[in-house]
Amino acid sequence: MKAVGYRKSLSISDPQSLIDVDIETPKPGPRDLRVSVKAVSVNPVDTKVRMRAAPKDGEPPKVLGYDAAGVVESIGAEVTLFKPDDEVFYAGSIIRPGTNSELHLVDERIVGRKPKSLSFAQAAALPLTSITAWEILFDRFCLKREGGNRGTVLALGGAGGVGSIFIQLARHVAELTVFATASRPETREWCLKLGAHHIIDHTKPFADQMKGTGHAEFNYVGGLTFTEQHYPQFAPLFAPQAKLAIIDDPVIDFKLGKGKSVSYHWESMFTRSMFTTPDMIEQHRLLDAVSKFVDDGMIKTTLTREMGTINAANLRTAHALIESGTSIGKVVLSGW
Numbered sequence: 469m470k471a472v473g474y475r476k477s478l479s480i481s482d483p484q485s486l487i488d489v490d491i492e493t494p495k496p497g498p499r500d501l502r503v504s505v506k507a508v509s510v511n512p513v514d515t516k517v518r519m520r521a522a523p524k525d526g527e528p529p530k531v532l533g534y535d536a537a538g539v540v541e542s543i544g545a546e547v548t549l550f551k552p553d554d555e556v557f558y559a560g561s562i563i564r565p566g567t568n569s570e571l572h573l574v575d576e577r578i579v580g581r582k583p584k585s586l587s588f589a590q591a592a593a594l595p596l597t598s599i600t601a602w603e604i605l606f607d608r609f610c611l612k613r614e615g616g617n618r619g620t621v622l623a624l625g626g627a628g629g630v631g632s633i634f635i636q637l638a639r640h641v642a643e644l645t646v647f648a649t650a651s652r653p654e655t656r657e658w659c660l661k662l663g664a665h666h667i668i669d670h671t672k673p674f675a676d677q678m679k680g681t682g683h684a685e686f687n688y689v690g691g692l693t694f695t696e697q698h699y700p701q702f703a704p705l706f707a708p709q710a711k712l713a714i715i716d717d718p719v720i721d722f723k724l725g726k727g728k729s730v731s732y733h734w735e736s737m738f739t740r741s742m743f744t745t746p747d748m749i750e751q752h753r754l755l756d757a758v759s760k761f762v763d764d765g766m767i768k769t770t771l772t773r774e775m776g777t778i779n780a781a782n783l784r785t786a787h788a789l790i791e792s793g794t795s796i797g798k799v800v801l802s803g804w
């Protein structure tokens with residue numbers, strides 16, 4: 469079957485950095501779905517893994533891809549949640565081959581039903597980032613899923629893949645007052661369209677930009693990108709007993725939060741699948757919940773760019789866009 473992989477960690481400008489390959493069709497394990505992949509999206513994790521983890525000599529090419537929408541083609545012996553022909557969306561596991569292949573194996577406990585109102589491409593934009601944003605808001609911050617939460621939240625990197633769904637879940641599901649950072653007119657406009665109440669230009673002092681908003685501090689902060697760079701700006705704005713969740717890799721001074729009893733949370737959306745935690749099925753449930761919010765009109769797809777069919781040349785273009793740090797929402801490829 470067709471797939472896109474790589475043999476060496478190379479700059480994305482090198483034509484060998486991602487290559488079209490023909491690989492063996494995998495056999496489903498007991499709880500696996502074998503999914504006919506219709507669309508995939510690209511995340512910063514694809515580019516990071518490409519650069520840090522090359523297959524050893526003699527090993528097959530490594531296949532990336534941590535977002536897919538597709539149709540269940542066959543199921544393992546112990547699968548109970550899905551059946552063949554079901555339409556699904558999911559991110560998959562970082563310790564298994566990725567979604568950039570015609571047929572892909574994924575444990576049913578981390579798969580959701582694709583929103584009926586979305587195309588495969590629109591649905592493929594959502595899973596990885598939705599899991600991340602949901603787990604921050606409802607598992608790390610422990611906000612009420614039925615809404616009615618009080619306080620302010622700051623999304624650092626509002627227009628990014630994660631920020632674009634974080635803003636929507638924070639506003640429309642958690643019902644917080646949402647601040648988002650955006651530094652360009654187009655990212656500012658995108659964040660407002662998704663539901664941000666206030667924009668902070670992260671190239672200017674944060675405190676000055678709180679004036680006139682009716683708020684002076686943050687109860688919650690989503691450290692979604694460049695957390696280390698902006699920590700000195702937002703740390704003085706923590707409310708007493710604020711919560712910060714971090715998904716990038718900052719080195720920051722935790723002591724700054726001591727006087728206000730700020731709590732710091734790591735979030736990694738691959739934890740549940742990597743360690744097959746007893747609550748791994750929560751990712752199935754949360755993706756189903758997001759799917760329903762989409763079909764009910766509360767949440768929109770974050771797809772902004774379609775980059776053609778799933779092949780090495782188009783994926784190289786998508787990786788280059790992600791590596792530029794200028795991507796807005798999500799980039800998706802569909803069909804083979």
Ligand SMILES: NC(=O)c1ccc[n+]([C@@H]2O[C@H](COP(=O)([O-])OP(=O)(O)OC[C@H]3O[C@@H](n4cnc5c(N)ncnc54)[C@H](OP(=O)(O)O)[C@@H]3O)[C@@H](O)[C@H]2O)c1
Pocket residue numbers: 511512513596597600624625626627628629630631649650651652655656670692693694697714715716735736737738790793794795796797
């Ligand atoms: N731990 C996890 O589970 C997890 C899950 C998902 C993602 N991540 C990580 O989270 C990070 C963000 O992912 P993403 O998909 O949202 O990224 P992304 O889509 O590539 O983010 C692009 C956005 O970042 C903003 N940006 C660029 N430089 C910035 C700066 N110096 N300060 C603030 N914002 C800046 C840009 O908006 P402006 O032009 O307006 O600045 C741009 O629209 C990545 O490091 C990714 O690997 C971790």
